[in-house]
Amino acid sequence: MKFDGGTAWTMLDCWLREVREHSTPQKPLKQRDHARLPWVMGIAVEPVGARDDSERIACRTRDITESGIGILSRRRFRTWDRVRIHRIDQPGEYVDGVVVHCTQTVGGFKIGLHVN
Numbered sequence: 001m002k003f004d005g006g007t008a009w010t011m012l013d014c015w016l017r018e019v020r021e022h023s024t025p026q027k028p029l030k031q032r033d034h035a036r037l038p039w040v041m042g043i044a045v046e047p048v049g050a051r052d053d054s055e056r057i058a059c060r061t062r063d064i065t066e067s068g069i070g071i072l073s074r075r076r077f078r079t080w081d082r083v084r085i086h087r088i089d090q091p092g093e094y095v096d097g098v099v100v101h102c103t104q105t106v107g108g109f110k111i112g113l114h115v116n
Contacts, residue, residue, distance in 0.1 A: 036063040048082035060064045074108040
């Protein structure tokens with residue numbers, strides 16, 4: 001899949017199309033606007049303003065929606081931290097997002113990212 005240089009939303013839409021080909025949406029809960037699609041993918045999360053690539057944190061996706069991505073991380077992020085999400089399997093592809101929640105779980109943190 002080739003990214004045409006549009007907006008971050010366009011990149012998220014490309015990722016969603018790819019995931020929809022192989023996943024069945026989970027039924028949305030009342031508090032959610034969009035159905036989640038299970039998505040397991042290695043990613044790197046980089047805090048906005050990072051000095052270099054060494055500040056990227058290896059994470060794993062849990063799911064994806066039309067407005068964001070759920071991930072698992074060994075590092076805690078603060079709510080409202082701005083981040084850049086990089087796909088490990090496709091260098092150069094990324095979206096920018098904001099941490100909307102971070103909940104401790106066994107072995108790390110469940111993090112919700114709203115993609116802008």
